[in-house]
Amino acid sequence: MRIPLAPPALILALLVAGPVQSQTPEPARLVPGHRFFDARTLDLTPLPAPPAVGTLAAQADLETILQLQAWRTAEEVAWARKTDRLNYFDVAEVLGPWFTPSNLPVCAKLLQEALGDGESANHAAKLQYRRLRPPIQDKRVQPCVTPPQEQKGGVLDPGYFSYPSGHATAVFITAHVLADLMPARREALFTWARKNAWGRMLAGVHFPSDNLGGQILARIVHDAFLKNPDYARALEACRAELRAKAPAGGQ
Numbered sequence: 001m002r003i004p005l006a007p008p009a010l011i012l013a014l015l016v017a018g019p020v021q022s023q024t025p026e027p028a029r030l031v032p033g034h035r036f037f038d039a040r041t042l043d044l045t046p047l048p049a050p051p052a053v054g055t056l057a058a059q060a061d062l063e064t065i066l067q068l069q070a071w072r073t074a075e076e077v078a079w080a081r082k083t084d085r086l087n088y089f090d091v092a093e094v095l096g097p098w099f100t101p102s103n104l105p106v107c108a109k110l111l112q113e114a115l116g117d118g119e120s121a122n123h124a125a126k127l128q129y130r131r132l133r134p135p136i137q138d139k140r141v142q143p144c145v146t147p148p149q150e151q152k153g154g155v156l157d158p159g160y161f162s163y164p165s166g167h168a169t170a171v172f173i174t175a176h177v178l179a180d181l182m183p184a185r186r187e188a189l190f191t192w193a194r195k196n197a198w199g200r201m202l203a204g205v206h207f208p209s210d211n212l213g214g215q216i217l218a219r220i221v222h223d224a225f226l227k228n229p230d231y232a233r234a235l236e237a238c239r240a241e242l243r244a245k246a247p248a249g250g251q
């Protein structure tokens with residue numbers, strides 16, 4: 001989809017004034033890393049801050065979302081809604097129908113653990129930056145999916161915040177892990193990840209810089225995986241499963 005140049009968007013302002021909520025959320029509880037690292041000690045300094053409100057970069061972020069909203073077709077809306085409910089074994093669309101959790105339980109377990117670690121890291125980053133999502137920053141943005149609510153069970157939900165994108169973090173972690181297992185499919189895997197991250201912009205729930213942040217965070221998480229011998233052992237177990245289960249040329 002082409003994105004032409006457009007006049008700068010109106011300067012954004014965070015909603016610092018407005019009705020006082022009747023119930024203040026409790027502080028969010030950060031879930032520690034599940035398997036390969038502790039998200040509470042993960043070094044997030046390589047992850048840049050999102051564009052500051054009122055800057056040209058923030059205006060460009062918003063303008064991109066408004067342009068996509070103006071041009072998205074019914075077919076694109078349906079696709080964005082599908083990616084909102086993404087199952088990470090949907091990567092079978094590029095690997096083949098043999099790539100299922102029932103056929104590959106060892107690989108499924110590794111992905112589940114890796115994505116659990118990734119979610120913990122993503123929540124830590126979201127709580128650090130607390131960037132509001134596009135429809136909260138600007139009421140002209142009309143998302144075609146439902147963004148997370150601020151509270152979940154009376155507790156602040158880190159997923160309420162926009163930066164970095166949790167979906168982008170997850171699809172790029174999936175691509176990194178599977179590329180470790182199937183290096184010949186690396187290009188196809190990262191193309192799949194970029195496509196699915198794009199769906200979050202099309203849906204109106206993430207800015208372009210949110211997706212970039214998710215991609216960077218996925219690389220930070222993957223680097224942490226590579227430092228843990230348990231991850232190397234998990235990869236070897238998955239490779240053995242793939243040798244037994246993947247069709248010829250599947251890897």
